[in-house]
Amino acid sequence: MGSGQSARKLTISNEEEVGVIKVSNAIVQRLAQGEKSKSHKPPPDERPVTPIQHPVPSTATAASHTSEVMPGQPVYHYPELTVSALQMQQQMEEELKRQDQYWQKRLRNIEDGYQKINRVLEEEYKKAANESSVAKSRQKEYADIPNAVQPCLENSNKVLKCFQDHPKETLKCSNLVEEFSNCVWNVHTRMIETRS
Numbered sequence: 001m002g003s004g005q006s007a008r009k010l011t012i013s014n015e016e017e018v019g020v021i022k023v024s025n026a027i028v029q030r031l032a033q034g035e036k037s038k039s040h041k042p043p044p045d046e047r048p049v050t051p052i053q054h055p056v057p058s059t060a061t062a063a064s065h066t067s068e069v070m071p072g073q074p075v076y077h078y079p080e081l082t083v084s085a086l087q088m089q090q091q092m093e094e095e096l097k098r099q100d101q102y103w104q105k106r107l108r109n110i111e112d113g114y115q116k117i118n119r120v121l122e123e124e125y126k127k128a129a130n131e132s133s134v135a136k137s138r139q140k141e142y143a144d145i146p147n148a149v150q151p152c153l154e155n156s157n158k159v160l161k162c163f164q165d166h167p168k169e170t171l172k173c174s175n176l177v178e179e180f181s182n183c184v185w186n187v188h189t190r191m192i193e194t195r196s
Helices: 025-040 059-064 085-144 153-165 170-195
Strands: none
Touching: 153 170
C-alpha cells in the first residue's frame, strides 16, 4: 500500500433520479474503514489528508426513499453539475434554427434587392428603346424634308471662306455669321410650322 494511490474506479448507474446516488451501508463502512486506515498512518513523505466535505443531506430525498435506504443512514443529494446531452442537443438545435432564420432573412433581402435592380434596369431599357424609336422616326421625318441635305449651305461656305481669309481678324466676318444665323433660324421655324 504505502505511498501509491488506489487505481480502483467505482461506476454507479442510477436509473431512478438524476443527481441522487444511493449507497449501501456496506460500501459506506468500507469507505469509512479505508479513510480511517489512511488517516492513522500517513506516510512520512505525504501530507495528512484533509477531510472531504459532503453536501448536506436532503430530508426530502431521504423521506422519499426510506424503504430503500436503511434508517439512520444519511442520503446525500448531489446537484447536477453538467449539462445533459439532451440539453446540449436542444441548445444546438435552437442555435441552428436562429442561424437558419438569420441567413434566410439575409437571402430574402438580397433577392429583394436584385429584383428592385432588375425592375429599374427593365424600366431604363424600355425608356431607352422608346427614345431610340422616337429618334429614328424623327430622322425619317427629316429625311422627307426637301432641303434636308444641309440648310443654308451657301451662307456657311461664305463664313468658312471669310475665316480662312482672315484667320486673325474674325470680327470682319461678323456680318456673314449673322446672315448664316438668320438663315438657320428661318429654316428652323419653317420646320416647326410644317410639323404642326
